[in-house]
Every structure is written in C-alpha cells, then in structure tokens.
Amino acid sequence: MPLPVGFTKHPADLLRVGPEFSLAKQPTNASPGFSGKKADGAAALTARAPVLAELQEKLFAQSRFGGTKSVLLILQAMDTAGKGGIVGHVVGSVDPQGIKLTTFKAPTDKEKAHHFLWRIRPGAPEPGIFGVFDRSHYEDVLIHRVHEWADENELERRYTAINKFEEKLAAAGTTVVKVMLNISPAEQLERLTARLGDPTKYWKYSPTDLDERKFWPEYMDAYQRVFEKTSTENAPWYVVPADKKWYARLAVQEILIQAFEGLKLEWPVGDYDLDKERARLKDAVI
Amino acid sequence: MPLPVGFTKHPADLLRVGPEFSLAKQPTNASPGFSGKKADGAAALTARAPVLAELQEKLFAQSRFGGTKSVLLILQAMDTAGKGGIVGHVVGSVDPQGIKLTTFKAPTDKEKAHHFLWRIRPGAPEPGIFGVFDRSHYEDVLIHRVHEWADENELERRYTAINKFEEKLAAAGTTVVKVMLNISPAEQLERLTARLGDPTKYWKYSPTDLDERKFWPEYMDAYQRVFEKTSTENAPWYVVPADKKWYARLAVQEILIQAFEGLKLEWPVGDYDLDKERARLKDAVI
Numbered sequence: 231m232p233l234p235v236g237f238t239k240h241p242a243d244l245l246r247v248g249p250e251f252s253l254a255k256q257p258t259n260a261s262p263g264f265s266g267k268k269a270d271g272a273a274a275l276t277a278r279a280p281v282l283a284e285l286q287e288k289l290f291a292q293s294r295f296g297g298t299k300s301v302l303l304i305l306q307a308m309d310t311a312g313k314g315g316i317v318g319h320v321v322g323s324v325d326p327q328g329i330k331l332t333t334f335k336a337p338t339d340k341e342k343a344h345h346f347l348w349r350i351r352p353g354a355p356e357p358g359i360f361g362v363f364d365r366s367h368y369e370d371v372l373i374h375r376v377h378e379w380a381d382e383n384e385l386e387r388r389y390t391a392i393n394k395f396e397e398k399l400a401a402a403g404t405t406v407v408k409v410m411l412n413i414s415p416a417e418q419l420e421r422l423t424a425r426l427g428d429p430t431k432y433w434k435y436s437p438t439d440l441d442e443r444k445f446w447p448e449y450m451d452a453y454q455r456v457f458e459k460t461s462t463e464n465a466p467w468y469v470v471p472a473d474k475k476w477y478a479r480l481a482v483q484e485i486l487i488q489a490f491e492g493l494k495l496e497w498p499v500g501d502y503d504l505d506k507e508r509a510r511l512k513d514a515v516i
Numbered sequence: 517m518p519l520p521v522g523f524t525k526h527p528a529d530l531l532r533v534g535p536e537f538s539l540a541k542q543p544t545n546a547s548p549g550f551s552g553k554k555a556d557g558a559a560a561l562t563a564r565a566p567v568l569a570e571l572q573e574k575l576f577a578q579s580r581f582g583g584t585k586s587v588l589l590i591l592q593a594m595d596t597a598g599k600g601g602i603v604g605h606v607v608g609s610v611d612p613q614g615i616k617l618t619t620f621k622a623p624t625d626k627e628k629a630h631h632f633l634w635r636i637r638p639g640a641p642e643p644g645i646f647g648v649f650d651r652s653h654y655e656d657v658l659i660h661r662v663h664e665w666a667d668e669n670e671l672e673r674r675y676t677a678i679n680k681f682e683e684k685l686a687a688a689g690t691t692v693v694k695v696m697l698n699i700s701p702a703e704q705l706e707r708l709t710a711r712l713g714d715p716t717k718y719w720k721y722s723p724t725d726l727d728e729r730k731f732w733p734e735y736m737d738a739y740q741r742v743f744e745k746t747s748t749e750n751a752p753w754y755v756v757p758a759d760k761k762w763y764a765r766l767a768v769q770e771i772l773i774q775a776f777e778g779l780k781l782e783w784p785v786g787d788y789d790l791d792k793e794r795a796r797l798k799d800a801v802i
Contacts, residue, residue, distance in 0.1 A: 291719035318611045325604040432786045433577035500718045
C-alpha cells in the first residue's frame with residue numbers, strides 16, 4: 231500500500247500502541263509522519279474524504295449481498311480533545327446511511343443496574359455499518375479508576391471482559407479501531423477559555439470539565455493501564471497527538487482508511503441475472 | 517426572510533401541496549424558482565450546506581439546556597428518484613451527532629404483527645435531533661393501496677391515524693417536513709439502465725424495481741390520495757421535481773433551511789455562572 235500523500239511514514243504504524251508503550255513519552259503538539267503544515271493537512275483531509283466515503287459505500291454494498299463485515303471506531307479523550315471534531319469532520323464525510331454513532335454519557339440508573347457492557351452491546355455495528363463510539367466502555371476503567379469507584383480486582387475483571395467483548399466483535403467480522411486523542415493540559419485550558427469567550431460555544435462548556443481536570447495525572451495513569459491491558463492485535467489502540475486539531479483529524483482519517491483497506495472490499499456482483507435484467511429493461515415500457 | 521441566492525421565488529412556497537393540488541400536473545424535469553443551471557445549483561448547494569449545518573447545531577445546543585424542538589424529514593419516492601442522494605448530499609452536510617436516520621424496508625413478520633405505526637414511532641427524533649425517514653408509514657397507504665393489501669375502509673383509518681400521529685409529533689415540538697421526489701418513468705428507466713451499466717452500482721439494482729414500475733399509474737393515484745388526505749398545516753407535503761438531481765437536492769435543502777429558520781433558534785446561554793467560570797479558568801493550574 232503506498233503512503234498517503236504528505237506522509238513519510240504511515241500514521242497507523244507510528245501511533246499504534248505496542249509493547250513498552252509509555253503515554254508519558256508521547257508528544258501532544260506534533261504531527262508524526264506528516265511533512266506538511268496546517269494548510270497542507272486541511273487540504274489532505276478534504277482530498278481523502280471521498281476515499282473513506284467510497285470504502286464505506288463498498289462495505290455497505292457488500293452487506294446487501296451477504297457481507298458480514300463492519301468497522302467500529304472507539305473514541306476516548308480528555309474533554310475538549312476533539313472527539314466531536316473527528317465525528318464532524320472525519321466520520322461526517324461518510325454517507326449518513328452507513329454510520330451508526332453512539333454517544334455514551336454518564337450511565338442512567340437503569341444502565342447502572344446492569345453489567346457495564348449491557349448498554350454498550352446495542353451500539354455494535356451491524357454488517358456493512360461504520361459504527362462510532364463517542365466515549366465507550368472504557369469509561370468504566372478510566373473515570374471509575376480515577377475516582378476509585380471500582381477497586382483493583384473489579385478493574386481487572388473489566389479489562390478481561392472488555393478484551394473478550396472486543397474479541398467477539400472481531401470474530402463476528404468487526405474491525406475495531408480504538409483512538410485516544412492526546413492533548414496537553416495547557417491546550418485544554420486554552421480551549422476551555424476559548425469556549426467561554428464565544429457565545430456560539432458556551433453550550434459546550436460544563437463546570438465539571440474543570441473538576442475532572444484536577445485529576446489529570448490520575449487520568450493519564452488510567453489511560454496507560456488501559457493501553458497495557460487492552461491494546462490487542464485484533465483491537466489495537468492508537469494514541470493520536472491532538473493539540474493540532476488538523477493533524478488529529480488527518481491521522482484518524484488515514485488510520486480508518488487503512489482499516490477499511492484491510493478488508494479488501496470489492497463492489498458486489500448482484501444476486502440477479504445481469505443479462506436477463508438488461509433485456510427486461512430494454513423491453514420496459516416508458 | 518430574503519430569498520436564497522439564485523431563487524426568484526422560494527421553492528417551499530412553490531412546491532408545497534395546497535388545496536386543488538394535482539400530481540398529474542406537476543413537472544418532473546424543471547427547476548421551479550431557480551434561475552440558474554446545473555453548475556449554479558451545485559455551487560448553491562455547497563454554499564448553503566454550512567447554513568443548514570449551523571442551524572442544526574443550534575437546535576442540538578438548545579436541547580442541552582432544556583430545548584424540546586426537533587425536525588423530521590420524511591422522504592418518499594419511486595425507486596431511483598434520489599432519496600439516497602438527499603440523505604448523502606443534503607442531510608450529510610450536517611454533523612452526524614445531530615442526525616437520526618431510519619430506513620424503512622419491507623416490514624418483518626414481527627413488525628407486521630403490530631399496528632403499522634408501531635415500528636415508526638421509535639424513529640421520531642429526540643429534542644435537538646434532525647430525524648430522517650427514508651420511506652415511512654406512508655408505504656402503508658401507498659404500496660398497500662396499489663396492491664390492494666388494504667381496502668378503502670382500512671386506508672381511511674390509516675390516513676386518520678397518520679394525521680393524528682403527525683399532529684402529536686408537532687405538538688411535542690417536532691417540525692415535520694414531508695417530501696415526495698417526483699421523477700418521470702422515462703427518467704427512472706434511464707437511471708435503472710445506468711445502474712446495470714456500472715459495476716459500482718449493480719448493488720443498487722433490484723429486479724423488483726421493474727415489477728413495481730408496472731404499477732406507475734396506480735402509484736401516482738395513491739400519492740395523489742396521500743396528498744389530499746395528509747397534507748396538513750403542521751405537516752405539509754412538498755412535491756419536488758426530481759429528474760434533475762441537482763435541483764431536487766437544492767430545493768430540499770432550502771425547504772429544510774426554511775423549516776429550521778422557522779424555529780427562531782438562538783445559541784443557548786449556559787446554565788452556569790459565566791463570570792465565576794471565567795475566574796476559575798484564570799486560576800486553573802497548567
């Protein structure tokens with residue numbers, strides 16, 4: 231597979247979490263593998279959008295003729311890191327028909343009464359669908375670890391349950407791509423301040439953002455543990471530097487394109503007799 | 517409200533179904549109210565996409581602070597008329613976060629065992645959401661009338677049930693916009709033939725398309741009846757000439773923009789103390 235234009239190395243290879251991965255050593259304000267600047271990145275994003283859209287259309291088309299494959303993007307990040315921007319600017323280039331987006335907020339009382347994966351399972355994509363989780367079951371080992379709502383034994387059980395859940399998804403034909411958008415606390419502060427300086431962004435601000443921010447080191451520890459416990463061959467994590475929004479979007483787009491290309495998708499032939507249908511069309515009355 | 521650029525009359529006014537409406541008299545290969553050609557139409561569609569996107573974002577933002585409004589677009593048409601293109605090129609310009617798309621296929625046995633609106637209700641948009649029905653409960657008074665799966669008495673009951681259902685949606689804060697994409701049989705034949713001439717489009721073809729085509733006059737009668745019975749003040753029908761795809765997309769976009777503008781949406785103020793939060797941000801530790 232040739233490298234995407236502007237890249238000297240594929241971001242999927244550079245950003246995939248491997249053994250010995252250390253979140254603390256990852257840059258947040260960088261653009262690994264990409265040789266251009268912001269304007270180049272924005273142009274590349276636009277240029278590659280139709281590629282992702284066509285891959286998704288092929289996936290969808292295949293599902294109409296028995297194809298069982300699907301893709302699931304799981305997005306996790308600290309507040310303001312840009313999950314919404316990935317949904318809007320990367321996922322948003324794909325036909326809505328092929329997207330199943332699930333946003334996970336704080337669980338309801340009913341959800342809390344069930345196993346933590348109970349509310350997650352219905353979000354899994356059907357064949358042909360590009361599923362997206364905006365937050366996910368990882369909250370149950372992130373915020374729950376930070377605030378000690380779950381003890382070590384329980385956390386261990388959850389990592390195991392998560393790996394088993396994602397293995398089952400993979401076995402059923404779902405390519406799982408997990409992305410953590412990695413911003414610095416300084417960048418977050420700037421973005422929160424920008425939100426309170428722009429009336430069109432007030433609605434995105436919540437006072438709890440600042441409360442959670444105080445636990446930044448604990449969150450980073452929890453993420454590190456997540457990567458160690460749950461970055462598997464079938465469901466790898468990618469940690470994407472996200473201080474530059476344009477880079478994060480471009481990198482996630484390319485990671486997704488690579489995932490879709492790995493499915494070796496072809497346009498399906500129909501389940502009908504092509505010649506016979508062409509003849510029927512010729513005879514059709516206007 | 518000023519007219520959108522390129523229009524001499526607003527398409528919503530020109531295409532809304534009123535008393536004495538006759539489907540048989542409607543053009544299919546026309547661009548009512550628009551003074552430009554195809555390239556102008558395509559440019560206008562691109563130019564207006566961010567307007568629709570921002571209106572939807574405002575709707576979504578409001579719902580975060582108690583707003584109860586939503587919008588529902590119902591799409592009906594003969595095969596190949598371009599419902600998919602509306603979803604991809606008009607709805608697709610909106611952030612996926614704000615969209616709830618439901619595609620209604622032939623009902624399952626389970627769905628058939630229930631009232632015809634049973635499978636429809638869960639598709640209604642929540643506050644802040646732009647809901648889209650690709651086909652709808654209108655199939656129950658269209659294909660069912662054409663094939664005589666429902667007799668006149670039953671059809672009457674269904675029109676009444678539909679009006680009541682849509683009235684309730686409106687009363688709950690949902691702006692209902694119903695669009696019929698109106699193509700000619702000749703244009704359909706051309707599009708079906710194009711599908712069988714392009715391997716990237718084989719998957720969109722189904723032999724049943726040609727079977728249903730034989731009932732064209734019966735379908736037009738059924739649509740005429742639908743318009744007479746169910747075009748109400750709160751849930752009007754728009755019949756959009758659709759032989760020119762570019763016009764249909766542009767007209768539906770403007771009809772939607774008008775519907776959103778009718779909601780008089782403003783960016784919400786937060787439910788927090790702005791000055792206090794600004795002060796907290798200033799004191800925040802990096």
